[in-house]
Amino acid sequence: MRAALIATGTLVIAYGMVGAVADDPAGIGVFLIAVLVGHDALWMPVVLAGGFLITRFVPARRRGAVRITALIAAALCVVTLPLVLGLGRPADNPSVLPLHYGRHLAVILLVLALGPAVRAMIRKKFERPAVRGTDPGGE
Numbered sequence: 765m766r767a768a769l770i771a772t773g774t775l776v777i778a779y780g781m782v783g784a785v786a787d788d789p790a791g792i793g794v795f796l797i798a799v800l801v802g803h804d805a806l807w808m809p810v811v812l813a814g815g816f817l818i819t820r821f822v823p824a825r826r827r828g829a830v831r832i833t834a835l836i837a838a839a840l841c842v843v844t845l846p847l848v849l850g851l852g853r854p855a856d857n858p859s860v861l862p863l864h865y866g867r868h869l870a871v872i873l874l875v876l877a878l879g880p881a882v883r884a885m886i887r888k889k890f891e892r893p894a895v896r897g898t899d900p901g902g903e
Contacts, residue, residue: 814838829880837873844869 784792814834822830846852847865854860 811838826880826884829883833876833880837876840872840876841869 815831818827818830818834844865847861848869850861850865852861
């Protein structure tokens with residue numbers, strides 16, 4: 765099964781490479797350079813700053829949930845950005861993008877952010893109290 769998957773993946777990649785080279789090599793090169801610059805100049809500083817802030821302000825035992833939530837929120841924002849900005853909305857047909865996507869995104873992000881907070885409150889409520897005379901920090 766593994767060999768079949770590797771062979772299939774290799775054929776798909778080869779097909780894509782042949783199509784990219786045969787189509788417009790200069791255009792593909794510009795696209796790849798734009799993606800590289802966009803990734804290294806825009807996206808990576810945002811990710812590094814987010815990681816720094818999470819490490820700095822979130823307790824160690826809560827960081828995993830906060831990192832996962834931040835990753836989901838970032839992916840959701842990237843996917844919904846064209847809808848929130850209204851890109852492609854024609855003036856003569858308001859039914860193409862009829863909803864309030866910015867407000868809906870804000871509600872979804874709020875619900876997403878409440879997940880780790882609610883989980884932390886539930887875990888704190890059901891934690892066993894520390895035995896008297898012991899150091900809970902392990903120091």
